[in-house]
Amino acid sequence: MDDYVTGVLTNIGLFSFLALSAYLLLIAGEMSFGQQAFFGVGAYSGGILTAIYGLPLPVAALVAMLLGSLCAFLVGLPTLRLRGLYFAMATLAAAEMARILFELFRFQRQIGGELVGPDGTQGFRGIRWVFERGVEPAGYLALVWGLLLIALVVFLLMERSRLGATLRAIGEDPDLARSCGISVERFKLGVAAAAGALAALGGVLFAHHNTYIEPRNFDIMLGVHSLAYALIGGLGTAFGPLLGVMVDLGVLEGSRVFQGYRMIAFGGLVAILLIFRPRGLLDEKVVHWLRARFS
Amino acid sequence: MLVDLIQNTLDGLTAGAAYALLAIGFTLIFGVLRRINLSYGPAIMLGCYAATWFHVQFQVGLLVLAALTLAATVLAGAYVERLCFAPHRDRSAIAAMVASFAIWMQLEELATLVLPNHLYAFPALYEGGPLSLGPFTLRAEALVMFAVTVLACLALQRLLYRSRFGLSVRAVIDQPVAARLVGINLPWVFVRVFAVASALGAVAGYLIVASAGQVTPMLGMWSTLKGMLAMMLGGLGSLPGAIVGGLALGLIEAHSQWFFGPQVRDLTAYFLLFALLALRPSGLWTTPRHG
Numbered sequence: 402m403d404d405y406v407t408g409v410l411t412n413i414g415l416f417s418f419l420a421l422s423a424y425l426l427l428i429a430g431e432m433s434f435g436q437q438a439f440f441g442v443g444a445y446s447g448g449i450l451t452a453i454y455g456l457p458l459p460v461a462a463l464v465a466m467l468l469g470s471l472c473a474f475l476v477g478l479p480t481l482r483l484r485g486l487y488f489a490m491a492t493l494a495a496a497e498m499a500r501i502l503f504e505l506f507r508f509q510r511q512i513g514g515e516l517v518g519p520d521g522t523q524g525f526r527g528i529r530w531v532f533e534r535g536v537e538p539a540g541y542l543a544l545v546w547g548l549l550l551i552a553l554v555v556f557l558l559m560e561r562s563r564l565g566a567t568l569r570a571i572g573e574d575p576d577l578a579r580s581c582g583i584s585v586e587r588f589k590l591g592v593a594a595a596a597g598a599l600a601a602l603g604g605v606l607f608a609h610h611n612t613y614i615e616p617r618n619f620d621i622m623l624g625v626h627s628l629a630y631a632l633i634g635g636l637g638t639a640f641g642p643l644l645g646v647m648v649d650l651g652v653l654e655g656s657r658v659f660q661g662y663r664m665i666a667f668g669g670l671v672a673i674l675l676i677f678r679p680r681g682l683l684d685e686k687v688v689h690w691l692r693a694r695f696s
Numbered sequence: 697m698l699v700d701l702i703q704n705t706l707d708g709l710t711a712g713a714a715y716a717l718l719a720i721g722f723t724l725i726f727g728v729l730r731r732i733n734l735s736y737g738p739a740i741m742l743g744c745y746a747a748t749w750f751h752v753q754f755q756v757g758l759l760v761l762a763a764l765t766l767a768a769t770v771l772a773g774a775y776v777e778r779l780c781f782a783p784h785r786d787r788s789a790i791a792a793m794v795a796s797f798a799i800w801m802q803l804e805e806l807a808t809l810v811l812p813n814h815l816y817a818f819p820a821l822y823e824g825g826p827l828s829l830g831p832f833t834l835r836a837e838a839l840v841m842f843a844v845t846v847l848a849c850l851a852l853q854r855l856l857y858r859s860r861f862g863l864s865v866r867a868v869i870d871q872p873v874a875a876r877l878v879g880i881n882l883p884w885v886f887v888r889v890f891a892v893a894s895a896l897g898a899v900a901g902y903l904i905v906a907s908a909g910q911v912t913p914m915l916g917m918w919s920t921l922k923g924m925l926a927m928m929l930g931g932l933g934s935l936p937g938a939i940v941g942g943l944a945l946g947l948i949e950a951h952s953q954w955f956f957g958p959q960v961r962d963l964t965a966y967f968l969l970f971a972l973l974a975l976r977p978s979g980l981w982t983t984p985r986h987g
Contacts, residue, residue: 432790432793479974479975480970480973480974483973483974485789485790486732486789486793486932487932487973489732489790489793490732490924490928490969490973491969491970491973491974494966494967494969494970494973495966495970497962497966498963498966498967498970501959501962501963501966502963504959505959505960505963621917625734625794625797628794628797629794629797629798632790632791632794661809662805662809663805664801664802664804664805665801665802665805665806667798667801668798668799668800668801668802668805669798669799669802670798671794671795671797671798672779672780672795672798672799672802673779675783675784675791675794675795675798676779676783676784676795679784679787679788679791
């Protein structure tokens with residue numbers, strides 16, 4: 402496998418975490434424009450923990466996930482009772498605040514004779530934990546996809562459980578769910594926290610793959626892309642967001658056919674797709690049909 | 697100190713006039729369709745880029761440029777309406793919003809394919825320096841901006857309250873179901889509202905790029921975000937609210953920039969938006985509404 406293919410596949414894996422994070426909120430009926438902020442929190446905190454404090458990556462990833470879910474919980478607390486577009490706007494505002502805070506964030510230390518750490522708009526160089534341990538690109542690819550596979554299995558189990566049914570009930574009609582005795586607010590907060598952790602995990606892996614991050618990486622474009630991934634791929638199954646990422650990063654960017662026109666192709670594709678399949682390619686109907694067929 | 701405060705207030709109001717124009721267009725679409733059009737700014741950007749392209753090729757005059765901006769923006773707006781809003785009329789607001797984002801990327805890439813440099817000069821409205829009023833300075837463009845904003849508001853007021861089209865728009869805003877029952881052609885109202893909103897956006901965009909003397913690819917995102925912020929500050933779907941919200945945003949930005957610098961300026965604006973949504977989601981300036 403050449404480096405280009407490995408790079409594309411790794412990126413597909415990385416952004417799938419963010420797409421899954423957006424998907425989790427979407428099935429609970431909330432559209433967040435701000436998941437990129439938790440991706441950024443994960444990237445920055447994970448990077449600081451390995452590059453400055455020398456912690457091993459797994460520990461850093463765990464702490465970053467906790468931090469991501471804490472931030473998501475705090476943002477969700479005042480906003481999750483808002484409906485639809487209002488929630489979307491509030492998460493957008495929160496994420497842009499986070500991006501500007503990254504721009505103001507300076508925390509540099511001397512490590513081995515050079516300054517390491519976030520330097521405001523100059524970005525954060527030298528997140529080399531993975532690189533220094535001589536992990537091959539293929540090895541990192543396996544790590545990313547291994548973790549993604551675990552996340553997917555958890556999603557599939559969750560969706561078959563009572564919890565999954567509860568989330569979809571809330572997403573379908575929160576008032577009806579509430580009248581069935583479901584504590585909608587508590588479930589939504591839990592979902593927001595879990596989605597924050599998922600995005601943060603993607604962020605840690607992203608930071609260690611790129612070794613360099615800057616505040617611009619976590620702008621609104623990234624957030625809306627992750628939403629679009631979930632919506633193109635479909636809201637019927639957790640494979641949906643993955644399919645969405647593959648369509649964009651794999652087919653459109655990876656194939657290089659649309660070089661220079663990628664956004665025109667992707668944008669048009671999404672708009673047309675949403676007309677005919679407003680809940681994505683793998684929507685609930687298709688998933689039910691497939692399940693009836695193959696099980 | 698006091699001189700600076702007043703100067704900042706003047707600058708803030710100038711920027712606020714442009715924000716108000718952007719917000720009126722945004723809020724008109726939201727009020728009638730109950731949808732957020734993320735492609736609003738990029739459509740304006742495409743209009744300004746089309747005019748810039750003509751300027752680069754043929755060196756045309758200011759009025760021709762204004763007309764070109766208007767025509768191209770309205771055309772782009774109509775494209776957005778057909779592709780993102782007409783098909784989702786009775787369906788998900790979320791799908792429409794994401795579709796409008798998808799078209800945003802299309803319009804932006806189209807504009808940068810036609811004019812790939814990062815920056816293009818745009819002929820300025822007025823070549824002379826700023827006017828001075830005692831210790832204060834005021835750019836001539838600012839006066840034009842104010843005058844045009846006031847005129848645009850008056851024209852919109854007339855359109856909404858003195859014409860049959862305006863009556864049907866207000867009917868759709870207040871009671872969409874009843875409006876349909878009395879025979880108002882909803883799709884046609886939507887298309888025309890989009891055209892009016894795009895035209896207002898084009899006027900704002902033209903004045904903004906002509907005051908700045910340049911166009912950059914940031915214009916699309918900038919217009920959408922500023923229009924949306926100003927609309928939210930004033931209350932979703934309220935026209936007087938959009939004007940107040942635009943001016944308020946301009947003032948807040950000018951003062952916080954002077955005290956704390958540009959990054960905190962943006963932070964303040966987003967923080968206000970967030971706090972307003974969390975504490976008072978109906979906006980600061982709203983009339984009771986139904987449905």
